[in-house]
Amino acid sequence: MNLSIQLAPKNKQGLSLTNPVMTASGTFGYGTEYSHMFDIQKLGAMVCKGTSLEPREGNPQPRLAETACGLLNSIGLQNIGVEALIKEKAPIWAGWRLPVIVNIVGETIDDYARLAGELDGVAGIGGIEVNIGCPNIKAGGAEFGAKPGSAAEVTAAVKAATSLPVLVKLTPNTSDIAEVAMAVAEAKADAISLINTLKGIAIDIARRRPLLGSITGGLSGPAIKPVALYMVYEVAGAVELPIIGCGGIATASDALEFIMAGASAIQVGTANLTNPRAPLDVLEGIEQFMGKEGIEDIAELIGAARG
């Protein structure tokens, strides 16, 4: 049975995964926290916490609110910064079999370019995932990924600064996700991952105020799965690039839906919080499904529901 996939066919280095199951940024730390719980190296790839040029403090408490089948978070991209990541985490990853992809976040296009430059050639880093769901300081705080133009600018700047495979992670907080995807593809992204969280809010009625310290948060979990699946379906029809589906995936059947909608790989996010073994369970479930259905190569399933 062949589950391997290539996520960056046009990149010199390539990004080859032994299977399509990845972990989503921000929900699996740096991988080291889970490595003693199960063999995380069985997974296809790991994406680490969003990383900025300087360490970030994040948002005020509370940062988490559970909603119906969903989770609102306003972590505010707290992270250790790229320097500490290169010094402390990358050397550990260099000894791992599975590729580690570094999720990057910036407030200006120059931030993204500098981050990509610093990560270029660092042992232990297999690729970059560009989170364009961050507020663009220069453009008054709208997300880079909200408009095709700024999404393409970030992509082009990152591509110019690194030879690593570049995944661009789309935000659902835009009016036309397919247009953003096409702009990103045009700017030579190697692959597209989607979706990031949907903007949301929860109110504490006893205290008559928003539940989250920073008022708004990002919604994730099973509640967003149909939306994520729709966007993957849309984007898969609009671009030729490999697509990584993400959003509410907790089981193998969730993952298979995304693959059949056109994703070459998938990411497990929020589900890790209740079930740290979720990515492994998803992988085993995909294998079982393929065995039962007599499928030899995962490629047979990619886009299978697209007719």
Added chain:
Amino acid sequence: MRQEIASVTANTELMPQVHLMWLESPQIASIAQPGHFVMVRCGEGLEYQLRRPFSIHQVDKTKVKLALLFTVVGKGTHWLSQCRVGDNIDLLGPLGNGYSIHPGSQNLLLVAGGIGIAPLVFLAQQALSQGQSVTLLLGTSTATQLYPEHLLPSEVKLIIATEDGTAGKKGLITDLLPDFTGWADQIFACGPTSMYQTIVAQNQQKSKPVQISLEVRMGCGLGVCYGCTVKTKSGLRQVCKDGPIFDLGDILWGELDL
């Protein structure tokens, strides 16, 4: 830290809306220390996106079982309250840093506000087994919410306050605190944030070291998600990993709006 499927051996309503649950969980119980907590997976299916954190209330003598003491406040704790003997519950633990009794401390003052008694019983047991003296100040809203005295080690000196005066001294437990600070070598407190803020206002931490257990909303419990970060005098800290036990004086209370 382990993930363990623990089976419920007892689940009783000890006080109104407060349950005492014993679980057979040898991997976690055998290494648990006072102040540690577990992340409990509530419910089945996809409804719950987060585990719930609970202090380890006690560990039995054989270190095979551990107990949780919880108030039913929402859907997760309601689900837990309905679990029956023989049911399996998925736990992650033991988590966190735990209380630390300084070498040379002999007189330990424990201050519990309401359900804050949960981690302090384990601490009292450990301290007594090491030959230390324990005074427990226990405050609740009313007499029926008091933790049963016969479940406490008999060597514990118990002082009670209730807000409505139905048992012990009428008022808040912190009203009694100044009377005992002089005796104590160390103070260990667990209760609502308002109780900690009162202790800060009383300036108790200036005379004696006070360790508290901080409650914030948690995602992973493992230091992965940054859901639990608070600001302290020594920088940002993750409550699940660097806490939940902190020195009272380290927390920047002005910046913490829970």
